[in-house]
Amino acid sequence: MKIYINQDELDFSFENEKTLGDIYKSIEQWMAPQGFSISEVIINNKEVFLNKKEDWYDKPFTGSEEIRIMALSFLELKADNIKTLLSYTGMVQKALKEGNLTVLNELLEEYSYIKDSYKLLLDDSGNAIKNHMDMLLETNSFIPEGERSEQNVISVLEGFIMLEAVIQGRLDEITTPFKAGKDTYDSIQTMLPQMEEVSLMLQTGKDKDAMEIIIRFSELFQKLLRIYTNIPEEKISEHRDEIKKFISEMSGILNELAEAFSTEDSVLMGDLMEYEIMPRMEKFPRFFETFVNKGD
Template structure:
């Protein structure tokens, strides 16, 4: 039987972590990563009893959780990680290009550079271009990645034209990365919120919560239903904040805002009134009316808001990610 289980903190907040089949810190991170990822976050750093590790460290597989008191996990949004990777690639590519020009590149350096550039470029752009996989940006990226994947050290040394082609691709990559940083500068204030994919997970959870409330009412569990509708109301406030930020962002670009003028935003404000009516109906034991409000008003409203948010994000991505 296990002794005291370690305390787990994510961004300084203690979480209720229950050991199932995990035996090492690596097992724990693999488990928690799925949850973190579903909220649009990525694990960036760990502290195991104060000692810092990266989430990909092989040492994590050798650390038994029985010997750990505290595990602290630092995360960052996909947007933050993407920006960080792009900015770190710029000096790296510049240095790599100098080695190619000076013909001082050995085989190990070539393979290492290829792997790092491909991994960082693909992962960062996949995060940012989540709605624009057919854009010219992705096409350019794929050409560069394909060239690097096929590049061999022996051919590079034997074929001067291949070296020139490599230099040309690296110059294209430098321009590509520089242009991306300009995009990040445009959206640095609200971009992280607008492109936060965790909102999709939030909406899915809210829809599941609606179904649970309806079931509780059918079973006569009004206290459970009431608790969950209050939980829904709190989640809706976060969703409303997200939507306000998104619309504010759209207003900065008149050509995009013009497309939203036909949408009746007053319906969103009515959602709070719907929630109040549901709470009132539950308190009065009118479960049939409460269920009707949930089924025919609240759920369709949430689905419509979800579609609106998706449309706004696609509009923004098309604005910034079309060459």
């Protein structure tokens, strides 16, 4: 038996494996701690489909097979799946613009599977993206299908254009992390003078302006944290331990800020910005200057 992973022959010993599924599972478990996942399997020059394991998983393992496996890192696999989302939104937009109801309805039949991927692929932990798109499609008579006006079509098209921008942003965080990180870093740096005024704004009745700054800062900082976790540690050696501590502290504070925001506790929001966030942001340039001079 010969096993290849990404064209390299693997010296792997099997003991109690009796089926092709057992072999697959053993290799999958061996690869996972190394940060890789199986993306394609070819057995005896014939591709077997990972989404149709019932066709091959329980077949006996004879020991004479040649198994070729294509493996991707978890980040590469995530990027590939995000590209699939991007392609889907493009097809929906095309069908909407062309008024192709047959294609559009076929795509919308798949939407329940698409939206379930937002949490993992777009870091939509609070379901904000999913809930927004659900409401948009429902109120404009797309899901479930109903009578649609021209304005309904325009509204949904605009929604998918905005969704596409979000998806592209998430993809850029993975494929060009240093550029995306520098852009985000620069945006936060530009915001610092405004952030210093938030506490005063909340005390002088300018709650709306203060809220906009808080929301924008939270979004940018969460984006920067996502990007940072996408970069291998060996590529960012400066201040590594300090950054980990900084990220842990800021993540906890941002969670408190989000809770204060949801309960409209302006006093707590002001205190968090003035006494917790701003003092830590003084360290921010030194910690994240890595992004400024690096390239993808």
